[in-house]
Amino acid sequence: MxxxxxxxxxxxxxxxxxxxxxxxxxxxxxxxxxxxxxxxxxxxxxxxxxxxxxxxxxxxxxxxxxxxxxxxxxxxxxxxxxxxxxxxxxxxxxxxxxxxxxxxxxxxxxxxxxxxxxxxxPTATLAQYTGLTVEVAEVPFDANRVDNVLAEQQKQMATLVPVEGRNAAIGDVAVIDFQGILVESGEEIPGGSGTDFQIEVEEDRFIPGFISGIVGMAIEETRTVDATFPETYAQEEVAGKAAQFTITLKELKTRDLPELDDAFAQEASQYETIEELKTALTERFQTEHESEVKASKRDAILTALADQLDVEIPESLLQREISAMINETASRLSGQGMDVRKLFTEEVLERLRENSKDEAEQRLRRTIALGELAKVTETQVDDEAVKARAAELLSNYPRPQEIDRDRLNTVVREELLEDKLLEWFEANNSVTFVAPKAAETEVDAASATVETTATETAEEAPEAPKAKKGKKKA
Missing domain, CATH: 3.30.70.1050 (Trigger factor ribosome-binding domain)
Structure with missing residues (x-):
């Protein structure tokens, strides 16, 4: 025509x-x-x-x-x-x-x-891609992480022993009856009562004021404890409101921790000695730390590149990216056992799309910026390198016949190209690590991502956590 x-x-x-x-x-x-x-x-x-x-x-x-x-x-x-x-x-x-x-x-x-x-x-240009100064927030390595993990494992494998001759203290496990009312109305709190309820006497458990009210109680003692629900509490009808709980302490227990010895290692893991377990944990955490450092550097470089990008992103491309993000989230939540068909109502989807716009635009800007960098630097990935990496990945997969080879090759090519571009950028710009700013370490309450919006909708009011005895292999 x-x-x-x-x-x-x-x-x-x-x-x-x-x-x-x-x-x-x-x-x-x-x-x-x-x-x-x-x-x-x-x-x-x-x-x-x-x-x-x-x-x-x-x-x-x-x-x-x-x-x-x-x-x-x-x-x-x-x-x-x-x-x-x-x-x-x-x-x-x-x-x-x-x-x-x-x-x-x-x-x-x-x-x-x-x-x-x-x-x-979209037609895109990079204003600058050499001679830039990029600061990367340092990712500190927690030297105490192995000790903390072993201590938590000790706690999980501990034996609960009845306490005699003293009052409740932080670190104990208490068995209580409790009943709560709202101070303003005198009404009972929905779900705010329990019998023979086992709770760890630790700060940050339940709502502010509840645990501190238990500390110092004697067995069979009953107290009236003042507490206040957080403003962000999941049950909107009680969020931010003052409450009173009548608490009776029925039992008090403490943990008898196992020794950190070879027998502990054999019960808690597949290792024969405690030293082998410590070494394995250290190596694992160091590898994780290296990945976190790499991710932090990648994030800073891509942000710097996106800041240099001049582009008008079409609405259809933005909506396509938002849909991809929602599908990714749905897949993750489905893998966690959630029914996404019930979770993603029309109202939730509308909120997801609105809350995802900024993140989707930033993801697109980063992708486009990398593509422009590949053009101006004429960076390409060798077919043999793609073939070798794909073969390596397939060798580690138990059912390689189920893998879409074309899709795998595409993903591998994109990853290898990104690695080469990031290496090129680091060689032609100044990339330095700096201590993270205070603002970067705080949670931005105003920000909303796809997954948090979806999961917040699915969550119900949290219950007070119960102390559990058992073992979980490290």
């Missing part, structure tokens, strides 16, 4: 199109539409495809026939225009002309004009 096309560059990587179709082409499309409808529409007394034209026009109406023809004509004309003008289109087109006006003006056999717009691949 040969058509006349006039282009206009629009904001946000869109191209406006004014398209004119000849009278002969408008007639041909109209005729084809009538033929198609005569096959699709069922009228009593007529076989499919044998409905006479006058009957078809009378039954459907001339306006409906024209509307169908225009839909076909617009779709075919746009596809032809995009191919004819080599327009790098992405996403669906948007009709700029009023459809009802087009229907009223359409006459088969006469020239037909309309306006539409389409998103195109």
């Amino acid at each position: 040969s058509i006349k096309v006039t282009q206009e560059k629009l904001p946000a990587s869109r191209v406006g199109l004014q398209i004119e179709v000849s009278g002969e082409q408008s007639r041909q499309v109209y005729e084809r539409t009538l033929t198609r409808l005569s096959r699709e529409v069922r009228f009593p007394g007529f076989r499919p495809g044998k409905v006479p034209r006058p009957v078809l026009i009378q039954r459907l109406g001339e306006t409906a026939l024209k509307a169908n023809a225009i839909e076909d004509l617009v779709q075919q004309s746009l596809e032809s225009a995009i191919a004819q003008e080599s327009i790098p289109a992405i996403g669906n087109y948007q009709l700029s002309s009023d459809f009802e006006t087009l229907v009223a003006a359409f006459q088969p056999g006469e020239s037909f004009s309309f306006e539409a717009s389409v998103d195109v691949q």
Whole structure:
């Protein structure tokens, strides 16, 4: 289909199109539409495809026939225009002309004009990609991590022993009866009572004021304890409200911790000696730390590159990225046993899309910036390197026959290309580690990611954690 096309560059990587179709082409499309409808529409007394034209026009109406023809004509004309003008289109087109006006003006056999717009691949440039100074927040290595893990394992494997001759203290395990009311109304708190409830006497357990009220209690003692629910408490009806709990301490226990010896290592892990276990934990945490350092450096470099990027991201590309993020989150939550079909209601999806815009845009800016860096530096990945890395990954997978090789090769190529580009950037710019700023270590309560928005919706009010006895292999 040969058509006349006039282009206009629009904001946000869109191209406006004014398209004119000849009278002969408008007639041909109209005729084809009538033929198609005569096959699709069922009228009593007529076989499919044998409905006479006058009957078809009378039954459907001339306006409906024209509307169908225009839909076909617009779709075919746009596809032809995009191919004819080599327009790098992405996403669906948007009709700029009023459809009802087009229907009223359409006459088969006469020239037909309309306006539409389409998103195109964004044109991007990097203002600077050498001589930059990038500061990377240091990721400190926790030298006490092995000791902390072993101490937690000791705690899990401990034997609970009844306490005699003293009152409750931090570190104990208490068995209590409790009942709570809201101070303002005197009403019982939903879920705010329990019998023979086992709780660890540790700070940050339950709500502020509850644990401190237990400390110092004697067995069989009953106390009235003041506590306040946090403003961010999951149950909105009690969030931020003052409460009173009547607590009776029924039992008090302490933990008899096992010795950190070879017997402990054999019970807690697959290692024969405590030294082997410590060595394995140290190596694991060091590897994890190296990965965290690499991720921190990658994040800083990609942020610096994105800051140098001049690009207008089209809406269709942004929405596609948001959908990908939501699908990733749905996959993770499904893997955790959540029913995402119930979780992702229309309301939740709307919130997810709104909350994801900034992160999606930043992800796109980073991807586009890396692509531009690859162009200007002419960086490529050797096919043999892709083949070798893919083979290595397949060798570690128990069922390699289930892997989509083309997809695997694509992912491997992207990862290897990113590694090469990050190495190039580090060699041609100043990348230094600095102590993290205080602001970077605080949680930004205003920020909302896809996963937190989704999981917050699924969560119910948290219960007071119970002390548990058992072993978990390190």
